[in-house]
Amino acid sequence: MTARWTIACAALWLAxxxxxxxHSSPRFKNLRLYSNAQQVVSTVSQARAPESAHFTTSLxxxxxxxxxxxxxxxxxxxxxAAFALLALAWRRRTAARQSAALAVVAHELKTPLSAIExxxxxxxxxxxxxxxxxxxxxxxxxxxxxxxTAGLRQTLADLLEAAQLESGTLKLVRAPIDxxxxxxxxxxxxxxxxxxxxxxxxxxxxxxxPAADADAARLRQVFHNLLSNxxxxxxxxxxxxxxxxxxxxxxLECAIADTGPGIAEEAQGRLFKKFSRLxxxxxxxxxxxxxxCRAIIESHGGRIWVESAVGRGSRYRFTVGASxxx
Amino acid sequence: xxxxxALVVDDNADYRRLLSRTLEPAGFxxxxxxxxxxxxxxxxxxxxxxxxxxxxxxxxxxxxxARRIRGQPRYDAVVLVMLSVNSRPEEQxxxxxxxxxNAYMTKPFSPAELLARVQTLLERRGRKA
Numbered sequence: 001m002t003a004r005w006t007i008a009c010a011a012l013w014l015a016x017x018x019x020x021x022x023h024s025s026p027r028f029k030n031l032r033l034y035s036n037a038q039q040v041v042s043t044v045s046q047a048r049a050p051e052s053a054h055f056t057t058s059l060x061x062x063x064x065x066x067x068x069x070x071x072x073x074x075x076x077x078x079x080x081a082a083f084a085l086l087a088l089a090w091r092r093r094t095a096a097r098q099s100a101a102l103a104v105v106a107h108e109l110k111t112p113l114s115a116i117e118x119x120x121x122x123x124x125x126x127x128x129x130x131x132x133x134x135x136x137x138x139x140x141x142x143x144x145x146x147x148x149t150a151g152l153r154q155t156l157a158d159l160l161e162a163a164q165l166e167s168g169t170l171k172l173v174r175a176p177i178d179x180x181x182x183x184x185x186x187x188x189x190x191x192x193x194x195x196x197x198x199x200x201x202x203x204x205x206x207x208x209x210p211a212a213d214a215d216a217a218r219l220r221q222v223f224h225n226l227l228s229n230x231x232x233x234x235x236x237x238x239x240x241x242x243x244x245x246x247x248x249x250x251x252l253e254c255a256i257a258d259t260g261p262g263i264a265e266e267a268q269g270r271l272f273k274k275f276s277r278l279x280x281x282x283x284x285x286x287x288x289x290x291x292x293c294r295a296i297i298e299s300h301g302g303r304i305w306v307e308s309a310v311g312r313g314s315r316y317r318f319t320v321g322a323s324x325x326x
Numbered sequence: 327x328x329x330x331x332a333l334v335v336d337d338n339a340d341y342r343r344l345l346s347r348t349l350e351p352a353g354f355x356x357x358x359x360x361x362x363x364x365x366x367x368x369x370x371x372x373x374x375x376x377x378x379x380x381x382x383x384x385x386x387x388x389x390x391x392a393r394r395i396r397g398q399p400r401y402d403a404v405v406l407v408m409l410s411v412n413s414r415p416e417e418q419x420x421x422x423x424x425x426x427x428n429a430y431m432t433k434p435f436s437p438a439e440l441l442a443r444v445q446t447l448l449e450r451r452g453r454k455a
Binding site: 107110111112113114115116117118119121122125137141144148 | 338340341343344347348382411433434435436437438
C-alpha cells in the first residue's frame with residue numbers, strides 16, 4: 001500500500017516537474033515524459049479532485065525560481081518512484097520465496113499428520129471386529145505411529161532451529177572441547193543402529209589434537225546429523241568412518257565417510273541448502289539437517305563441504321577452530 | 327478377489343505400509359515402489375491390476391507416471407488411483423485430467439473407502455472385458 005501511494009505521489013510530482021519545465025527552460029520543452037505524466041495526473045486527479053486540479057493549474061503560473069524548485073523536486077520524485085518500484089519488486093520476490101518455503105513446510109507436515117490419521121482410522125475400523133490376532137497388528141501400528149510422531153516433532157524442531165539460526169537468536173556457548181571424546185560418544189549412540197543395518201562404524205583420530213573452541217551441544221548435533229545421514233545411505237556390508245585431524249590453519253578437521261551410492265556433482269551444490277530433499281530420499285524430514293549443520297559450523301567460523309561421486313560414496317568434511325585456552 | 331496385484335508407489339514408508347495393510351487382507355498381492363522410476367520398473371516386471379500413485383514423488387511425479395502408463399496400450403486395463411495430500415479441487419481436477427486416473431483420493435484416507443473404490447473399479451473393468 002505504501003509503495004503504491006509513493007508511486008502515485010511520484011507521478012504527480014513528475015507531472016508538476018514536466019509542466020514547470022515548460023515555463024523555465026527550452027530543454028524541458030521536448031520532454032517526452034510530459035504527455036505520459038499528464039495522463040497519470042489526470043487519472044490520479046479523478047480521485048483527488050478538486051485539490052489536484054487546483055494544484056496543476058497553479059503550476060502554469062509558476063515563476064522561474066519556483067520552476068527550478070519544481071525541477072529539483074521532480075528529480076527527487078523520480079528517485080522516489082524508482083525506489084518504490086524496486087521496493088515493490090523486492091517485496092514480491094521475498095513473498096514468492098516465503099510462499100515456496102511455506103508450501104514445502106506445509107507438505108512436510110501434512111504427509112506425516114495424514115499418515116497418523118489414517119493409522120488411527122484403520123485401528124478404529126478394525127476395532128469393531130477385533131480378535132487376538134488383531135492385537136499384534138495394533139501393536140505394530142502403535143510402533144509406527146510413535147516413530148511417525150517422533151519424525152514430525154523432529155521436523156518442527158528443525159524448522160524452529162533453522163528460524164533461530166537465521167534470526168540470530170541462537171546463542172553459542174563456546175568452551176574448549178575434546179573432539180575425540182565427543183565423537184566417540186556420538187559413535188556409541190549410533191552403534192546399535194549401525195549393527196542393525198550391518199554397517200561397520202569406526203573412529204580414527206590423529207595424535208596431539210588441540211581442543212576445539214566450540215559449543216559442545218551444537219557440535220554433537222552436527223555429528224549426529226552427519227552420522228544419521230551416512231548410516232541411512234550406506235547399504236548392509238558397508239562402512240562409515242569418522243576421522244579427526246589437525247587442519248592446515250591450526251584448527252581441527254573432521255571427516256565422515258560412507259560407502260553409500262554417492263552424490264552426483266550437479267546435486268552437490270544444493271545439498272546444504274534449505275529444504276534440500278536429497279538427504280531425505282524416503283520422505284524423512286524436511287531436508288533441513290545439512291542446512292542446519294552448515295549454519296552451525298559457519299557460526300563457529302568453520303567450513304563444511306562434501307566430496308562425493310556416484311558409486312564411490314560420500315565424504316562430509318568440516319572444520320572448527322582450536323581453543324586458545326586448551 | 328484372490329491373486330490380484332496392487333502396485334503402491336509412495337515415497338512415504340508409512341503410506342506404503344498403510345496401503346498394504348488395507349489391501350492385503352482383501353487378497354491383494356502388494357508390490358511397493360518409492361519413486362516413479364521404481365514404479366515403472368515394477369510395472370515392466372509384472373502388470374498390476376491396480377496402481378495407487380502418490381502425486382508428490384522425488385524425481386518424476388505421480389501424474390507424470392500415470393501419463394506414461396496411459397501412453398502404453400499394454401497397461402490399458404490397469405486401474406489407476408491417485409492418492410495425494412493435494413486436496414484443493416483444482417488440484418484434483420488437474421490430477422484426474424492430466425494423469426487420466428480412474429479415481430482421485432486425498433490423504434488422510436479412509437481404508438474402507440479406498441478398498442471399496444478399488445474393488446468397484448476392478449469389477450467395472452471386469453464387466454467391460
